[in-house]
Amino acid sequence: MPKPYPEEFRRDVVAVARKGQSTLRQVAKDFGISESCLANWLKQADIEEGSRPGVTKADTEELRELRKRLKLVEQENEILRRAAAFFARGAAPKMKYPLVLDLADDGIPVAVTCRVLGFSKQAFYKWCKNPVSQRDRDDAHLIDAALGIHADDPEFGYRFIADELADLGYEAGENRIQRLCSLHGIFSCFAKKPGLTNRPGPPVHEDLVARDFTAQRPNQVWLTDISEHRTDEGKLYICAVKDVWSNRIVGYSIDERMTASLAVAALRNAIALRSPVDTIVHSDRGSQFRSRKFCKLLSNNGLRGSMGRVAACADNAAMESWCALLQHNVLDRKRWATREELRLAMVVWIERTYHRRRRQRGLARLTPIEYETLNQALLAA
Template sequence: MPKPYPEEFRRDVVAVARKGQAPLTQIAKDFGISESCLANWLKKADIEDGNRPGVTRAESEELRELRKRNKLLEQENEILRRAAAFFARELPPKMMYPLVRDLAADRIPVAVACRVLGFSKQAFYKWAEEPVSQRDWDDAHLINAALDIHADDPEFGYRFIADLGYEAGENRVQRLCSLQGIYSVFAKKRGLTARPGPPVHDDLVNRDFTAASPNLLWLTDISEHRTAEGKLYLCAVKDVWSNRIVGYSVDDRMTAALACSALRNAIGLRSPHGTIVHSDRGSQFRSRKFVNLLTRNGLRGSMGRVAACADNAAMESWFALLQHNVLDRKRWDTKEELRLAIVHWIERTYHRRRRQRGLARLTPVEYETLNKASLAA
């Protein structure tokens, strides 16, 4: 079954086709898709823009969301009805966790019940496993003892409390005192210092930008480009084996969503496993969203050092090539104009026309086409 193309790639191809600068057959060939596929994308785009009758994606999603919302409202009404009966007993219960358990037995999701009743589902699951843990009891006794000792002698801190013979370590007593705001009256508040955090991943590349087969090593980075309307940011993912840009995303904001979108596009087209994804230590690549995306797809993260551009030199050289061939050629008035120029250069010129000496004077698409059969053999 063929892999679906990313939505961002479809929009870019449709935008290029609508400009009418080349026949549809040539555009489909330049972007590596069939002519019927391009015609289908244009038809759907006309429906979305209201130029053609049909059900748009927004209308389909709206109908689906209305059905989900209707079902959710029915579940919430049932929860409120059951909760009113639950607390109208002669002896009202002290907690609502048993009600959530009864609702779950009647196929009402725990997340919905917890949200309507006003607490987190994690708290319910924790209670279901162990209503009151032994450590909670011990912490409660330690907190009571710490409050009593601090009330008698406010000048003493957590160290004095930990030395009184209780079966608890000093770090544990410090944590509990910090949670309860128990500090010595002579304690000094330490100022906060801004220090860079540790890298999320180790450097698995060590400036060796070579790969014996596809999807072994990917490089990624983000660059910014100026237009009359403001800045435009490009995040690209490059396969070192063929130097092909396997995923990219363009946006007017440099956020973690931009890096995740580019990586998600690359994953959708290549289906990698165990691939090393090397980047710099930008906040976008150190974000929780990006790290979780790597983990969920079985990819291995790698990061260079701070202020060492040579640790990602192969990706920096590609952005320099883009700067020379596209960005420095003219002054760009609109973001959309620059976006289409970048996409057109990547898909048509760089992938299918620009021959590289490192690839035996082949283009990235030709190199992959010729070598995939030999690698499979």
């Protein structure tokens, strides 16, 4: 099944087609899509804007979400009904795990049952492997003794409880006592609720490229950067992701604000187009590429982050040169009145000129699209 085009790309193609400067066939050819596909996009855009009757994407998504929610509510109600009957028999706290097995046999997902009953899937699967371990028995004895000590002296915290347990002959470390007391709400009556501490930001990645801007296969090394440009309405920012192997821009996003979401959107578009595996994503040390969202997207898709040094533009020179190329060929050509005008000009230059018309000596005088087409076997691998 072919991969869907990014929503941002579809909007830009529709905007270019509506300008009427070229025929639909020419616009479809310039952007590498079929004419029927472009016609469908235009039809759906008219439906979304209300100029043509039909079911909008929002209505479809809302209906799908309502069906999912209805199914989830029915499952949750069944879980609560069965749980009320189950615990009415006086089942022990850990005996809620067999209920998960019974509900799973009836087609209710384990994750939903665990969430409704208030415990993790990991705890359930661990119990499945060893329903009653020796550690559980020892913890039960420790908790019972700790409750007795705390009932006699409510001012005792876990440190005093640990000392008392040692005198009673129990062998357990202080950290273990602290964990058990915390899980069962055994605190000193004088203790204050601990406050939250600020977590440090995501760490800076190591430089995995070391100024070697070459690649032997597709999706081996990606470069990314953000460039800003002025219009009469204000600044416009573009974040692009380039594959070093073919110099193709595999993902980009354009917005009027330079936030972490801009970098995340560009990388997400590149992932949707290329489905990379173990790809190095190299950037500078901008805060957008250090953000928690960007690092999480890298981790969730098996990508490796890489960063150059502070104030060392040569560490990302190949991407900097592409930004300069965009500057000379589009941005410096005229004064741009609106952000939308500049946006469409950048999109047309990337998709029509840079990808399909501008030959590069480093690619044996081929364009990025021609180079990838001739090496389709490597791209498929």
